[in-house]
Amino acid sequence: MHPQPQSPLPTKSLFAAALLLWAGCKSTTYVLQVDAISQTGQVAQAAEPKSYRVRSRNPSVADDSLRYNEVSAYIKTALSGKGLYEAPSAESADLIIDIDYGMETPRMKYQTVIKPIIVLTVSQPKPLADRSPNGSRLFMPISGGAGQPIGKIAGWQEEAEPVVVYEKYLKISARENREAVEGRPAPEVWSVNVSAEDPSNELRKYMPILASATAEYIGTNTKQEKAVSVSENDDTVKFIKKGM
Amino acid sequence: MKNTRSQSSGPPSRQENSREAARAGLTGRGWFALGLLAACLGAGCQTVHQVTIDSISNPRKQIGQSYELDVIDPSGGVDVELQVMALATIKETLAARGLYEAPRGVKPDSIITYTYGVGQGHINIVTEQNTSLLLGPMLTTLPSTNSKAVVVFDKFIELSAREAVTAPDPNRPGAPARKGEEMWNIKATIVDTKNTLAPYLAALGSSCIDYIGENSGQELHFKVEDKVAKANLKLRSKPAPVPAPAAK
Numbered sequence: 001m002h003p004q005p006q007s008p009l010p011t012k013s014l015f016a017a018a019l020l021l022w023a024g025c026k027s028t029t030y031v032l033q034v035d036a037i038s039q040t041g042q043v044a045q046a047a048e049p050k051s052y053r054v055r056s057r058n059p060s061v062a063d064d065s066l067r068y069n070e071v072s073a074y075i076k077t078a079l080s081g082k083g084l085y086e087a088p089s090a091e092s093a094d095l096i097i098d099i100d101y102g103m104e105t106p107r108m109k110y111q112t113v114i115k116p117i118i119v120l121t122v123s124q125p126k127p128l129a130d131r132s133p134n135g136s137r138l139f140m141p142i143s144g145g146a147g148q149p150i151g152k153i154a155g156w157q158e159e160a161e162p163v164v165v166y167e168k169y170l171k172i173s174a175r176e177n178r179e180a181v182e183g184r185p186a187p188e189v190w191s192v193n194v195s196a197e198d199p200s201n202e203l204r205k206y207m208p209i210l211a212s213a214t215a216e217y218i219g220t221n222t223k224q225e226k227a228v229s230v231s232e233n234d235d236t237v238k239f240i241k242k243g244m
Numbered sequence: 245m246k247n248t249r250s251q252s253s254g255p256p257s258r259q260e261n262s263r264e265a266a267r268a269g270l271t272g273r274g275w276f277a278l279g280l281l282a283a284c285l286g287a288g289c290q291t292v293h294q295v296t297i298d299s300i301s302n303p304r305k306q307i308g309q310s311y312e313l314d315v316i317d318p319s320g321g322v323d324v325e326l327q328v329m330a331l332a333t334i335k336e337t338l339a340a341r342g343l344y345e346a347p348r349g350v351k352p353d354s355i356i357t358y359t360y361g362v363g364q365g366h367i368n369i370v371t372e373q374n375t376s377l378l379l380g381p382m383l384t385t386l387p388s389t390n391s392k393a394v395v396v397f398d399k400f401i402e403l404s405a406r407e408a409v410t411a412p413d414p415n416r417p418g419a420p421a422r423k424g425e426e427m428w429n430i431k432a433t434i435v436d437t438k439n440t441l442a443p444y445l446a447a448l449g450s451s452c453i454d455y456i457g458e459n460s461g462q463e464l465h466f467k468v469e470d471k472v473a474k475a476n477l478k479l480r481s482k483p484a485p486v487p488a489p490a491a492k
Binding site: 064065066070091105106107109161162163164202203204205 | 298300301302310366367368369391393404423425426428429461463
C-alpha cells in the first residue's frame with residue numbers, strides 16, 4: 001500500500017499566515033505629539049454643544065479649495081465619531097471649529113544611530129591544486145580565500161547623524177458660536193494640536209493620520225504634550241480615510 | 245619638444261618596428277577605450293530628476309476640455325524668457341492631456357491658474373555611499389557613508405482648474421464675479437541644489453500629463469529622465485494624425 005500523499009494545506013496555511021504576519025508588520029507606525037485642552041467638563045451635559053461649522057484659520061488655505069475640503073472631510077469624520085454633526089448653516093451651529101494645518105520649515109537635528117564596527121582581516125590564501133606524487137590523482141583545495149581582506153563585525157557603536165526633519169501639524173479649535181464681546185472672541189471650548197516630526201515632507205499622506213489622532217482627543221485634556229503611536233492599519237485611520 | 249624618431253635615418257630597427265606595432269595597437273585600443281569612455285560618460289550624463297506629484301480632483305466635476313489660462317508669474321514679468329518657456333511647456337502639457345485653449349470670445353470649460361517658481365532654499369542632508377573600488381585585492385575598500393548638509397530648492401509648477409463662472413455673487417451685489425468651484429489641482433515638484441526653474445520645466449510638465457484631473461491620494465515620487473520627458477512632451481502634445489480615407 002502506497003502511503004497517502006500529505007495534504008499541502010498545512011504548508012499553504014503556514015505560508016498564508018507568514019504572509020499575513022509580514023503584511024501586518026509592514027504597516028508604518030507614526031509617532032505623534034498630541035496636545036489637547038478642554039473646558040467641556042465645566043459645561044452641563046445637557047448644554048454640551050453638538051452642532052458645528054468648520055472654517056479655515058490659515059489665510060493661505062482657501063475655504064473652497066479641494067485640498068482644504070479633503071482635510072476638512074477627515075476632520076468632519078473625526079467629529080462624527082464624537083457625536084458631533086455639521087449644522088445646516090453657520091447661524092444655527094453651536095460651535096465654530098477653526099482648522100489650521102501645514103508643514104513648518106525643515107530643520108536639521110541629530111539622531112543617534114547604531115553602526116557596526118568593521119575590522120579587516122586577511123583571509124588564508126587558497127592553496128593551489130596539486131597532483132599526488134605518482135600523478136594519478138588531482139587534489140583540489142576546498143577551503144581558503146584569495147588572501148583578500150575580509151570585513152568582520154567586531155561590535156556596534158552609537159553615532160550622531162544629522163537628519164532633516166519636517167514638522168507636519170493639524171490644529172483644530174472649537175469656540176462657542178456667538179458674537180465677539182468688546183473685541184474679545186467667544187470662549188474656546190476645546191482645542192487639539194497634533195504634530196509629527198520626521199524626515200518625510202509628505203503632508204497630504206500624513207493628514208488622515210493626524211486627523212485620526214485628533215479624533216481620539218477631542219474634548220479631552222492631556223495636560224501636557226503627549227506622544228502617541230498611530231499605525232496606518234488602525235481602525236480609526238481606516239475610518240477617517242473612508243469618510244462619511 | 246623634438247620628435248627624435250623623425251630625425252633618425254635608414255630602415256627602422258626591429259625594436260623600432262615592435263614599438264611602431266605596439267603604438268598602432270595602442271591607437272586601436274585607445275580608440276576603443278575612448279569610445280567606451282564616451283559611452284560611459286554619455287550614460288552618466290543622463291539627467292534624471294526625482295519628481296513628486298500631488299494631484300486631487302473633484303469627483304462631482306468633469307475635467308473640462310477647453311480652458312483659459314491665468315498665469316501667476318513669480319518674477320512679475322521680469323524674466324521674460326522663463327515666462328515664455330513656462331507658458332509653452334504648460335500648453336504642451338495640457339495639450340498632451342487632450343485639453344485645448346478656448347478661442348477668444350468663447351466661454352471656456354475651466355479657468356486654469358498656473359503658478360510656477362522656485363521656493364526658498366532649505367537645508368537637506370545628502371548621504372553618499374562610497375562603493376568598493378575593484379582595482380585589486382589590496383585596494384578593495386569597504387563601503388562607507390558620508391553625509392553632508394546642502395541647500396536645496398523646490399522647483400514647482402501648480403495648476404488649479406476652476407469652473408468658469410461669470411455670474412456675480414448674489415450675496416455680494418456689486419462685487420466681482422466669485423470664483424467657480426475647483427475641478428482639479430495638481431502640483432509637481434523637483435528638489436535639488438539648483439535654483440533655476442527653466443531646465444526642469446519639461447520634466448515637471450511631462451510628469452503631470454497623466455495625473456491632470458486625477459486623484460493621486462497622496463504624494464507620489466518617481467524618477468524622470470530629462471531627455472525622455474522632453475520627447476514625451478513633444479510627442480504627446482501633437483494632435484493625433486487624422487486617418488487617411490480608405491481608397492475605393
